[in-house]
Amino acid sequence: xxxxxxTIVKAIVDEPDAVNVTEKEEDGLVTLELNVAPNDMGxxxxxxxxxxxxxxxxxxxxxxxxxxxxxLEII
Amino acid sequence: xxxxxxxxxxxxxxxxxxxAELGAKEMADVxxxxxxxxxxxxxxxxxxxxxxxxxWLQAPEVKACRLLEKIMEKxxxxxxxxxxxxxxxxxxxxxxxxxxILIGRRGRTLDALQYxxxxxxxxxxxxxxxxxxxxASYRKRRAETLRNLAQRLCQRVRRQRRKVVLEPMTPQxxxxxxxxxxxxxxxxxxxxGEEPFRRVVIGLEE
Numbered sequence: 281x282x283x284x285x286x287t288i289v290k291a292i293v294d295e296p297d298a299v300n301v302t303e304k305e306e307d308g309l310v311t312l313e314l315n316v317a318p319n320d321m322g323x324x325x326x327x328x329x330x331x332x333x334x335x336x337x338x339x340x341x342x343x344x345x346x347x348x349x350x351x352l353e354i355i
Numbered sequence: 356x357x358x359x360x361x362x363x364x365x366x367x368x369x370x371x372x373x374x375a376e377l378g379a380k381e382m383a384d385v386x387x388x389x390x391x392x393x394x395x396x397x398x399x400x401x402x403x404x405x406x407x408x409x410x411w412l413q414a415p416e417v418k419a420c421r422l423l424e425k426i427m428e429k430x431x432x433x434x435x436x437x438x439x440x441x442x443x444x445x446x447x448x449x450x451x452x453x454x455x456i457l458i459g460r461r462g463r464t465l466d467a468l469q470y471x472x473x474x475x476x477x478x479x480x481x482x483x484x485x486x487x488x489x490x491a492s493y494r495k496r497r498a499e500t501l502r503n504l505a506q507r508l509c510q511r512v513r514r515q516r517r518k519v520v521l522e523p524m525t526p527q528x529x530x531x532x533x534x535x536x537x538x539x540x541x542x543x544x545x546x547x548g549e550e551p552f553r554r555v556v557i558g559l560e561e
Contacts (some may be wrong), residue, residue, distance in 0.1 A: 283429045284426065284429040284430060287422070287425045287426060287429055288422070288426065288471055289476075290381065290383070290474055291383065291418070291422045291471075291475040291478070292423075292471065292474040292478060294380065294478075294479070296380055296381045296383075297381075309510060323474075325460075330470070331470075331471075331474065333467070334466075334467035334468075334470045334471050335467075335471070337459065337464055337466075337467035338426065338464065338467050338468060338471070339461055340464075341430070341456050341457070341459055341464045342429075342430045342456075344455050344456065345431070349491075
């Protein structure tokens with residue numbers, strides 16, 4: 281899951297080297313935390329959260345395939 | 356396409372120098388070939404030659420396609436991609452078995468992938484390339500379904516002389532309905548409501 285988020289985010293931000301994703305699991309829920317350079321926040325959120333929603337949709341698709349619950353937090 | 360040659364003590368260093376010269380963000384944005392491996396020479400003193408590489412920026416549609424391939428790889432999905440230039444846009448077709456996960460309910464995952472592919476294609480460039488992503492011809496089949504639906508509903512509206520409101524659709528899907536209704540005599544269509552719940556209404560021409 282971490283690699284999936286990294287792959288997507290590194291392809292759309294201006295500073296791919298600053299992209300960092302961590303993962304923690306609690307009560308069967310995987311929470312992915314995404315860190316990007318401050319200047320790239322807009323690039324991962326988008327107007328009205330459209331980009332963040334697209335990333336979350338793909339993350340959800342993979343979670344469904346793996347039969348787990350996952351959510352993405354942008355920090 | 357802009358092609359450059361770069362040199363460095365090693366192939367890696369040559370690539371790094373070339374990356375900066377091209378103004379690219381990361382290796383995923385470029386293609387390259389190694390022209391010459393570095394030669395350290397005798398005892399690292401005599402006749403040493405630097406590594407030489409040829410590099411060029413990837414075309415937008417290739418960037419988009421690479422991203423989709425990497426996403427599939429991370430998701431553990433096997434699919435074949437194919438890029439086709441269709442008029443003003445590029446269509447990336449993904450084919451394979453068990454690709455339903457890439458489509459999602461009502462194509463929502465597919466729309467998300469298409470949106471992200473467009474962002475990746477156009478990162479850092481002023482010129483916008485438009486990318487359409489289709490999985491197992493889902494969009495083509497969906498368009499056909501929508502055209503049939505629009506025609507059936509037009510008949511119903513004529514018969515019952517009462518307008519119908521369709522379920523919420525994406526702008527592309529609504530467009531297919533509108534275009535179909537335009538071809539039906541005496542019928543009109545318009546959209547109402549706010550995204551993402553905007554719906555098409557089909558009615559009789561006043």
